[in-house]
Amino acid sequence: DIQMTQSPSSLSASVGDRVTVTCRASQTISSYLNWYQQKPGKAPKLLIYAASSLQSGVPSRFSGSGSGTDFTLTISSLQPEDFATYYCQQSYTTETFGQGTKVEIK
């Protein structure tokens, strides 16, 4: 299986901050990388697919980049509703998720 490793596991940030979450695949996955946001007690929500395509209805402050093995999710200006856990997921082979990055209020 392809292992997905996210860093950091958690971070503290303030409203208005620029936040970056990194995801690394154990082997190349081209651009077969998706990002999800999950709030406590809720189902995940798709943010980014194909590494950099913004899902319809998702605010433009979210962006994704990368290809091969290294990927980044960026929130350009953190909003109160963005405090959540973020997961990357590869769809190059049998799907696997990263372990999650929790974004907390500083």
Add this chain to the structure above:
Amino acid sequence: QVTLKESGPVLVKPTETLTLTCTVSGFSLSNARVGVSWIRQPPGKALEFLAHIFSNDEKSYSTSLKSRLTISTDTSKSQVVLTMTNMDPVDTATYYCARIWRATIWGYYYYYMDVWGNGTTVTVSS
């Protein structure tokens, strides 16, 4: 409006078989561009892919759980069923189903889970 709803037992005993049903609406399971995945999340832990199925009966299973899982579709009922055998307390989790959308981008197929159900919590205990 696209919706998915999981249903199944709240409590199962160790060694029993779990059967979960995902009932979908707002799209057809016959559509070649969509599939359905099952994903689970133990309390306080990360998401874990279990299985997916497409309309052409293409199936994929988690490598580590493959021997215990079976996924199937009842198109007439708009349902996808997942069975997991030999349940253990470590299988206690919230189980989600999600629609997979197969998009064509730059001439290639990309897959992503664009709509999720609310999840159903399953506890394994004697």
